[in-house]
Amino acid sequence: MATNQKFSNGFRVNRTMLGTGVVLAGIGTVLSLAGTAIACATLASAGRDYVNRMETPPSEQARRAMQQAKAASMAGLEAWRTEGRTASAN
Template sequence: MNHHLAQRKIDIDTRLVTAGAVLTVAGTVVACTGMVIAAGALLAAGRRMVRAMDVPPSQQAAQQWRRAKEASMAGLQAWQSAADAANGSPAR
């Protein structure tokens, strides 16, 4: 039985394995380099866009937040007024 196991060998061509590993590493390096270049280009474009804005994004966000809070309060007051009117209570 051991005689049959000793005859089973895996014949691996190490040159092909080495070539595959080298190509994989080279491809990874090229892909990572491409991603870094693309990310740099996108960041630069984003910075240019922000610099060209009349109102900075932080101020735009603050304005929108303020508007949303005001709209929410107006909606709440309208809902309470409608509920009071439906119940026959005087308006606030």
């Protein structure tokens, strides 16, 4: 009964099997984390390569989109103001 521990209600635990299960779960966790790290590094590398091969960098695309949004906003505001003036003149 060296490897079994008996509790008061008769529940017996095989400590060797329990220890083996804990060790295997730990090994599985380490392998899973290693696989996740490798997959993340691969995806990050692919993303960097994709961005480096772009004709226009994302920062330039964002700057252009912001300029277009500002211009559209100003055009809409001007149209609203113009419409307000013509409506009040009638």
